[in-house]
Amino acid sequence: xxxxGCLDGTNAEQIGHAAQMFSATEPLTIxxxxxxxxxxxxxxxxxxxxxxxxxxxxxxxTQEMQAVETAAAQEILRAAHAYVEKAETLVRRGRPxxxxxxxxxxxxxxxxxxxxxxxxxxxPHLGPRSVGHVARFVLxxxxxxxxxxxxxxxxxxxxxx
Amino acid sequence: MFLxxxxxxxxxTLFTSIIGLLTLAGIMTRPFRWSEARIAMxxxxxxxxxxxxxxxxxxxxxxxxxxxxxxxxxxxxxSAMAEAAGLFDWLAVQAARLARRSAARLFLNVFLLGxxxxxxxxxxxxxxxLTPVVYVLVTRLRLPVLPYLFACTFIxxxxxxxxxxxxxxxxxxxxxxxxxxxxxxxxxxLPSVVVITINIGIFYLLYRSQLKGSFNINNLPNVEKAVKHxxxxxxxxxxLAVVAPSYVIASAFQFPLSAVAVMxxxxxxxxxxxxxxxxxxxxxxxxxxxxxxxxxxxxxxxxxIEDTGLTIKLGNLLxxxxxxxxxxxxxxxxxxxALGTNLINNVPMAVVMNSxxxxxxxxxxxxxxxxxxxxxxxxxxxxxLTTVGSLATILWLLILRQRDVEVSGLDxxxxxxxxxxxxxxxxxxxxxxxx
Numbered sequence: 001x002x003x004x005g006c007l008d009g010t011n012a013e014q015i016g017h018a019a020q021m022f023s024a025t026e027p028l029t030i031x032x033x034x035x036x037x038x039x040x041x042x043x044x045x046x047x048x049x050x051x052x053x054x055x056x057x058x059x060x061x062t063q064e065m066q067a068v069e070t071a072a073a074q075e076i077l078r079a080a081h082a083y084v085e086k087a088e089t090l091v092r093r094g095r096p097x098x099x100x101x102x103x104x105x106x107x108x109x110x111x112x113x114x115x116x117x118x119x120x121x122x123x124p125h126l127g128p129r130s131v132g133h134v135a136r137f138v139l140x141x142x143x144x145x146x147x148x149x150x151x152x153x154x155x156x157x158x159x160x161x
Numbered sequence: 162m163f164l165x166x167x168x169x170x171x172x173x174t175l176f177t178s179i180i181g182l183l184t185l186a187g188i189m190t191r192p193f194r195w196s197e198a199r200i201a202m203x204x205x206x207x208x209x210x211x212x213x214x215x216x217x218x219x220x221x222x223x224x225x226x227x228x229x230x231x232x233x234x235x236x237x238x239x240s241a242m243a244e245a246a247g248l249f250d251w252l253a254v255q256a257a258r259l260a261r262r263s264a265a266r267l268f269l270n271v272f273l274l275g276x277x278x279x280x281x282x283x284x285x286x287x288x289x290x291l292t293p294v295v296y297v298l299v300t301r302l303r304l305p306v307l308p309y310l311f312a313c314t315f316i317x318x319x320x321x322x323x324x325x326x327x328x329x330x331x332x333x334x335x336x337x338x339x340x341x342x343x344x345x346x347x348x349x350x351l352p353s354v355v356v357i358t359i360n361i362g363i364f365y366l367l368y369r370s371q372l373k374g375s376f377n378i379n380n381l382p383n384v385e386k387a388v389k390h391x392x393x394x395x396x397x398x399x400x401l402a403v404v405a406p407s408y409v410i411a412s413a414f415q416f417p418l419s420a421v422a423v424m425x426x427x428x429x430x431x432x433x434x435x436x437x438x439x440x441x442x443x444x445x446x447x448x449x450x451x452x453x454x455x456x457x458x459x460x461x462x463x464x465x466i467e468d469t470g471l472t473i474k475l476g477n478l479l480x481x482x483x484x485x486x487x488x489x490x491x492x493x494x495x496x497x498x499a500l501g502t503n504l505i506n507n508v509p510m511a512v513v514m515n516s517x518x519x520x521x522x523x524x525x526x527x528x529x530x531x532x533x534x535x536x537x538x539x540x541x542x543x544x545x546l547t548t549v550g551s552l553a554t555i556l557w558l559l560i561l562r563q564r565d566v567e568v569s570g571l572d573x574x575x576x577x578x579x580x581x582x583x584x585x586x587x588x589x590x591x592x593x594x595x596x
Contacts, residue, residue: 040306043573044293047288050288051288051449052449052451056293065293068297068300068301069300072300120305120371
């Protein structure tokens with residue numbers, strides 16, 4: 001079985017644990033994917049347009065931007081390797097939601113592991129609108145089954161009828 | 162052409178209006194991916210070629226606004242040279258150090274840094290130079306990027322009426338309707354503080370969940386590394402320490418601010434050349450030359466429209482809408498300018514409003530000052546509504562959104578629609594109370 005784990009910089013442990021659940025059943029091939037989001041760069045270029053400036057292009061700071069983006073992606077993958085030792089690593093650049101579904105198709109994934117949204121130290125996001133736009137797009141457009149990993153929701157039960 | 166074949170007033174007005182409207186529509190929609198500068202210059206050129214404006218009048222219009230052109234040049238020069246010194250990187254690292262590992266405190270510090278940079282260097286520097294620097298910083302610190310980018314982009318406009326030099330729009334409007342420093346500060350400083358506070362408060366509410374974390378201070382780059390050349394960096398600080406108060410003194414005595422800006426830029430350029438931190442060619446690349454063509458084209462087009470009396474009619478309409486009260490003047494000036502900036506960008510809107518406001522010259526001082534301050538306020542803050550461009554851009558992004566793909570530009574729009582009307586109303590109300 002080929003499992004594609006989607007890393008967002010905050011979910012290495014969750015993806016690692018979910019991959020381990022599968023490992024008991026059959027031999028697995030796991031790939032860990034991290035996407036360098038180009039959205040903020042597009043925004044910066046749009047803002048430059050408003051001030052009549054051309055896109056960043058070969059501006060000196062773009063090299064620095066690329067270097068920190070690559071370093072961040074490598075660190076995310078390193079952190080995930082602590083939970084999933086034997087895994088291929090994939091780094092892509094683009095819109096995360098598009099890159100995840102395209103990578104799943106190209107890599108011929110049997111299952112995609114994705115978290116409902118990135119959590120930056122805040123309490124778990126549960127209830128309505130708890131699934132972020134990336135996970136939502138993956139659920140709608142993935143070429144294979146998707147396992148949506150969510151925070152444990154034990155405390156909210158029983159939900160009043 | 163029509164100089165040789167005299168036309169009746171009706172036909173001159175009609176042709177001029179058509180060219181003016183086509184120019185503004187072109188700036189909104191940018192057909193054939195033409196730049197705004199090309200469209201504005203084409204509009205101005207067409208009016209000249211058809212004889213709808215006399216070459217002497219066009220030349221006089223441009224010469225009269227020498228202060229605006231030189232201010233843009235000096236402002237862009239100072240920002241580019243300060244960037245070459247590594248000043249913005251250094252300030253961003255200091256902001257992160259002072260945040261003491263807290264993502265929320267760093268968020269506040271980015272706002273405060275953006276405010277100071279906008280105040281001294283103008284909104285250009287914050288939006289164009291500080292934003293990528295902050296992007297690098299927060300990516301390095303493994304923090305969510307968007308809240309910090311939004312903070313930079315929004316504060317560039319929100320803090321741009323703290324001082325006359327904080328936005329070139331202020332210079333364009335004040336070149337026609339001079340406000341001395343005291344009047345400027347009396348009418349716009351407090352509204353500025355009010356809208357900055359609202360901006361920070363609403364952003365904290367919106368992004369509170371993403372700002373709860375902390376960052377590892379070891380991921381911060383060394384402060385020394387941010388400074389690209391120690392001697393030039395120190396020199397830059399000294400020059401800026403002279404330029405900043407000089408701006409205030411020049412504003413107080415209504416001395417042309419462009420002289421201070423150009424002098425500051427030349428001093429920094431001299432230092433950069435001396436320490437080999439730049440070349441003339443590289444320094445030239447830091448200037449957006451097309452903006453001069455854009456402004457020149459717009460000045461000529463609006464001058465031709467002004468000659469037909471149409472802008473006076475617009476001014477009279479605004480005056481009528483205000484109901485002859487200072488409250489009406491402030492509200493109409495603010496919301497009219499803000500809407501216009503999102504349709505045709507803020508420079509053309511400021512030029513159009515400059516021409517239209519001649520109708521309010523003879524109104525009561527409270528109404529006149531209300532309109533002038535509200536125009537500055539609306540043209541400066543208005544772009545926050547759509548932030549990434551004009552309403553036309555937003556419509557295009559909405560079309561893209563139909564494909565289900567998250568379009569990042571729309572995030573700005575969603576936030577802008579939420580926060581900007583509140584800021585516009587609160588700021589306008591404060592201006593009215595101060596009249």
